[in-house]
Amino acid sequence: MALIQTNKWMERYIQYGKNQANRELYLKLFISPLQALFSYPSDGELANYLNRNGMFTPDDIEDVKMIIEQDYWSYANEHFLYLKKRWNGPNVPVYLLLASKKKARELANVGGKMGLSFADGIVLFIQSDIERFDLLALLTHEYHHVCRLTHTNEKENTITFLESIIMEGLAELGVQEELGERYCAPWTELYKETWKKIWEERFITERLMQTGRKNYKDILYGHSKKNIPPMLGYYYGYLLCTRAAERLQTNTQELLTTPAEKIYKWGLGEEKRV
Template identity: 30%
Template sequence: MTVVRTDKWIEESGGDPSEICARLSRYFPAASTKEIQRHLTQFGMYISAKQGSALTKKLQTNNAWDISSNEFKLLRSKWNGPSVPVFIFPSDSDNKVLASEFNGKSGLAFADKIFLFISPNNTETEIKAILTHEYNHVCRLNLFPKREEDCTLVDTIILEGLAEVAVAERFGEDSTSSWTSLYSDRQLARFWKDFVYPNRMHRKNSKIHDKVLYGLGRYPHMAGYAVGYYVVRNFLKSTDYHAEDLLSLPSTEIARL
């Protein structure tokens, strides 16, 4: 598989997101169309036919599908990674959090597929960076397989840290997500000690996992993500490795547990 021409899907359906999600049903055999749409919308997919059609035309003008296709081929060769379908959709232009914190882009990766939600405002480098991040997830999920229900907080923060270090190595730290520079190393060391380490073995389906990861309630904003980037960077500083060399290394080893 490769980058799917989802722009043609949107043209053929008039942009109707429910019809688009019905086409995706075969990639989510255990989920209904409504469940698929709810999940993708939660991660940033556009929400109306009018919005989808208008934004798709702009993304076509920006060559979003061609850029992603060329980048995907490069990444597969570089990391010797699996062939998975990449689905590109416009992001929700009315999502203020997505716009202010992530410049209107987001991604979602599974072991066997990738979704990119992109804004017409995103540059070519931004498109390449978000694909790099998500495909890094795919490679790690395939090389270091673990059932989703068995993944712990330390697994998740290392997954996110590895992906963003891969972005930094390819495009520079200026191209990394905003959460990589929210805190000083001193603060991140404290977050690791006070928030992440005590909860490191909580599994993905637990409430505390997401609270620490995203920084909900009393936890600092995006704390888990930021700590993951900090931990992976520190590990790499003490070795001759690059991010791609860590794809199959256990999370506990990278976090020095």
């Protein structure tokens, strides 16, 4: 299926919304079609969830006009087909949508863009002026998640903290390999020169097997009130995966189906591949 032509949805929104914020039309065009991925009780509840995660709102109609003038859908689709062949991945729909300006500060930690991945589809939120390779980096990261989920069959309420950070690390390693380190997310550089071993002991080690993504969001994204550094879990996962790949002289494609526990031990240097 690849890239769904959500630019056509946006054109209809502008045409029939008559340049005014129109929540009913917004729900019909952008939210209802996504229920196949999310299965929320109502379109309104799904809209609230997506808005919290960075999707534009009916008030962002001027930015909608700007994004549909771009050729994002064409080259994103070309890149998706390339990745699908390279990683022998599944054919899933990819929904490319506008990110909300109101979430710009929150999205800054992830490069001004956001994605939601499932075994059967991807939703991407981007700013209207995103650079081409930044979009391709986001798509690479999220599609890598889809490929790994195809093998692990993990769910939001069952996935361990360890699997979550390894999944994030491998996906960003994939970005590095396909597009170059320049296009990796900002969080991959956060503690490059300031990493503290004590963070592992204080925040990470005892929670590695905790299940349910919502139960360890504090360590994944950081928590100022708990003195947990921003994006700590993401960074640690990337650190482990890059170390493992270097020690084994391999890449994210080979590690795609490797259990998280093995990558963790290789990343720590505690186990050799036989």
